[in-house]
Amino acid sequence: MKAATLAPVRAVLFDLDGTLIDSAPDLGAAADGMRVSRGLAPKPLDEYRPHAGSGARGMLHVAFGIGVEHVDYEAFKEEFFLRYEACLTQRTRPFSGVQELLESLVRRGLLWGIVTNKAFRFTSPIVRSLKLLDSASTVICGDTTSHAKPHPEPLLAAARQLALSPSQCIYVGDDERDIVAGRCAGMRTVAAKYGYLGQGARVASWGADAEVSSPLQVLQLLEPS
Template sequence: MQAVLFDLDGTLIDTAADFIRIIQHMCREEGHAVVDADLIRTQVSEGARAMVKLVYPELAVDDPIFLAHRQRFLDLYGEDIAVDTDLFQGMYPLIEDLESHNILWGIVTNKPRGLSESLLQALNLSERCAVLVCPEDVTHTKPDPEPMYLAASHLQIDPKQIIYVGDHPRDIDAGRNASMYTILAAYGYLPLEHKDNLDAWQADCIVNNVTELHQIINKLVDIKRITA
């Protein structure tokens, strides 16, 4: 393996606290019951629509009122994108290890480019990330393999020599569809309907924390061989 690609929210970066803060603020603002933090966390990977639906379950997602609330959510998030957000514990040493051995790493996400770039800038990762593929860059998003192939092309590495790490079934499907080695990040924002049967995702490997992820990646890229 010659490169590592990550999903963004729930895999590389722990963004849930900021989403929880904003959604619960919107609940209080509207006089609604405050949505439980753990429930919000399970919806992070499903996008803004799913999180806003937790606050306004009675509204259809194409209702103009719902769309206005969704835009307000995105505006609030964009204004303070990294108040309580950081890489998952142990992730800084992992990417530093990759960089020290000239192993490229990048991101393939369904998060809009504007928000993704702002987040990476806030965490001083923009210059370190070798490739960032977002929905605006492709015709078909994950689970389609198109964004995976685009990332591999940018890196000039055969997809079969790339590891993809994600916390949603569409991440694993996209990686598998592109013949990448897939790692399921079970420490991430696992969707409720899929979290009880992780084997069904058919990932090549499942890790429960970043320490395990670091160990697996080191074995796959064979750091000792590269150093020698």
């Protein structure tokens, strides 16, 4: 853990995929189902996992080697969305330590919330299915505001919902765009190194105020120095 106390704070905001939950198995299954339906051999989850933070774009790149410039990308993306929507709560689980982390925040009288680029149509069923997320005081999705991360507006919207100033919040995420958004919003930031990160991620270059290797290490950052 890159240690630097972030106390005092009133709220802790989290990215969803790769920070609170491991959704890679369901994301990978949706993309791999597309491969199998076309007579292609399945791929192991380990190939999909590093790209899970990129959503449909990442999954389709692994499954078919295509990008947004491909003539069939939009059709493939819509098929992926339908397949993912049908399975998105089957294998998705919180990372180890997340339940204890959230329970501890509540016991300490701190607010917590979710700020994700995942669309509401996918976020809502996941949040409803995982009871440990019931205590979230705000959930901002990728289509809640007119901008997505790395723009700061989703984080600013969360702070407004909590009736807090951004300086009273910290934001925890596993992607550089999370750190950029948090810094631009005026929040202190924490890089979740246990998340998906992506290929060749240089976490130290993101400029986060702190780095953690497990969810529970976030609590150590909240202790007064």
